[in-house]
Each structure stands twice: as C-alpha cells, then as structure tokens.
Amino acid sequence: MTESLLAKLGDLNFTAEEQDAVVVVLESVAIPAEDFACSLVGRVLSSGPLDGGRVARLFRTIWKDDKVQTITEINPNFFLIAFASSSNSDNILKRGPWDFQKHWFALEPADPACTIHGYAFRYMCIWVRIHNIPLSLMTEALARTLGACVGKVVITDTRLEDGNMGEFLRVRVSLDTTKPLRRCVTLSRSNAKAILCPLQYERIPIFCHGCGLIGHTDTYQGHLIE
Template identity: 75%
Template sequence: MADSLLAKLGDLTFTAEEQDAVVVTHNAVAILAEDFASSLVGKVVSPPTIDGSRLIRQFCSIWKDDKVLSISEINSNFFLISFASPMNRTNVLKRGPWDFQKYWFALEQADPNQTIHDYSFQHMCIWVRIHNIPLSLMTAALARVLGASVGKVIMTDTCLEDGNMGEFMRVRVLFDTSKPLRRCVVLSRPDAKASMCPLQYERLPLFCHG
C-alpha cells in the first residue's frame, strides 16, 4: 500500500507548504532504541494470508522458555516480536528456520530506523548436509570451503551427536532465497577424479518470493 502511494506521489508537483519539513526531536516521539535490541520482526513468506492470532498463540507457546514478552501483528503476515533480553532473541534466531503451516516464518533483527517495507526477508540461515565426501576430507576446513559455495558460513559440524564421524558433513549457512536452491557442489582434486557432492537442506520450509 505504502509503496504504491509513494509511487503516485513521485509524479506530482508539490506546493512550497507541502515541502516544508516537520522537524521533530527523535527522543520526544520515538520508542526507545533499547526496546528494539531485544526484538525481531517476522513475516510468513506465503501466497495466502495466514491466521495471525493462531500464529501468535503457537509461537508464544513454542518460545515461552525464551521469555517472549509479546507478539504483535503489524500488518498482514508481518509481526513484531519482543523478548526479555537480546540473548533470548538470539537463541530463537539460532534455532531457525521456523515455519508456520509449513510456510517459512522469516525473522530479522528489528531496526528502529526501518519501516515495515524496508525488510527484505531474503536470507535464510539453515543447516546443509554435504554428502559423498572422502573420509580423509571430512574436516571442518573443507566444510567451510564447500559451504561457502552455498552462502555465508556460520558454523560447521563434522560429527554426529555420539561423537562418531557421520556419512556427511553439516554446515550452517546464510543463503539468498531469491536464487534457486543449489543441489550439489563438485569437489575437484589434483590427485583424484572430481566427485559430485549432493546437498540436503535440513528443515527446509516452503517459501515463495514470486
């Protein structure tokens, strides 16, 4: 709505009175910036409009141990989420991606200087499994190199929960959801035949940027 209104205003000529700026003191009218330090904004990236009240009930229950204070529906599919501390907010981000009715519930840190239209919700942080790696190369160093072909590497994991080396490496990456999902990476070595390494995304929700 706001985008279309701004586009229409771009074709108009304004009077001198309309162009006079209204000067305000930020601290007098704004919510304190500290209040945003423990907040997230979220959007369900889905074609249909979702039931906001149902989403609020669901995630208040899921995040109760992370001391969520409130979830407010700002606009259709768009929410402001407040936590008791920045640590609680960070814990929720680390455990993502989240979904609602199988659609991606994208989260970003709240910025006091942005409008709801400034958030792109374009990047997802997710664990990716890299298969078909020779045992001698199951290292965190190679996981970082191969993971960088998918997105920005956040952390790596080359062992299963019991401490044994698994049949794949895991790497947590931040990737651009506006691009097609990468399905494999080719591992090339001077002393061996190149091999194709399939990629498997963990807990990948449905999402649409169409």
C-alpha cells in the same frame, strides 16, 4: 497498501508546501530505542494473508510464554515480537529457520529507525548436509570450503572425534534467499575425477523446484529433509 501508495507518489510532482519537511525532536516523540533491544520483527512469506492470531499463539507455545512478552501483528503477515531478554531473542535467531505451515517465518532484529517496508528478510541461516565426500576428505576444513559455495559459513558440525564428520559434512550457512537453492557442489581433485556432491537442507520451508526460490507453493521433496 503503503507500498502501492508510495509507488503512486513516485510519479507525481509535489508542491512547495508538500515538500516542506516537518522538523521534529526525535527524543520528544519516539519510543526509546532500548525498548527494541530485545525485539525481533518477522514476516511469514506467504502469497496471501494468514491468520495472525494463530501464528502468534503457535509461536508463543513453541518459544515459551516466560520468554515471549508480546507477539503483535502490525501488518498482514508482519509481526513485532518482544522477548524478556536479548539472550532469548538471540537464541530464537540461532535456532531457525522457523516456518508456519511450511511458509518461512523470516526474522530479523528490530531496528527502531526502520519502517516495516524497510526489512529485506533476505538471509536465512540453515543447516546443510553435503553428501558423497571421500572418507579421507571428511574434515571440518572441507566443510567450510564447500559450505562457502552455498552461503556465508556460520559454524560447522563435528559430530565425531578427530574431525571425522561421519556419513556427510554438515555446515550452517547464511543463505541468500534471492538466489535459487543450490542442489549440489562439484568437488574437483588433482589427478582424479570430479565428484558430484548433493546437498540437503534441514527444515527447509516451501520452495519452488522450477526456479529454486524459497516462498513458492510448488514444493519438491527430492533433496529436502523434513
């Protein structure tokens, strides 16, 4: 509703009275910024409104009542979540991505200066598995190099000793969800044939196989991990 109203206002000419700014002393009317220090905002990326009560009850159960103070739906599919401590909210961000009925529940730290329409919910942190790597190249260094082709590298997973990654390389990246999901990376080696390295995304929400973007209901299981 607010977005459509703002769009309509953009086509109008305003009177001098309408353009007079209302000057306020923020400290006198604003909720203290520290009240948001342990809070996140979240939006379930669904094409239609969901049952906000069910969303709140589910994540209260998953995230534990002693760590979650309130989950409030302040707009359809948009929630303000207050935690008992900043370590609780940080931990929830690190454990993502989260989903509700396979729809991505995007989360960001609450910004007291931002309106509910100012959050982009653009980046998703997710674990990616990179397959078909030669045994001699199963290293953390290559995981970082190839992971950077998918998104901003957050951390790599060295599951075995001596830097050996086992069957596949595994790296956690911050993924730009406005771009199609990448399906592979091509590994080029000097004096050797290039290798196609398929990607698998762990706990990936609904996405469209046609355009590769997250948020559509047309799912494809060919390179997902449930």
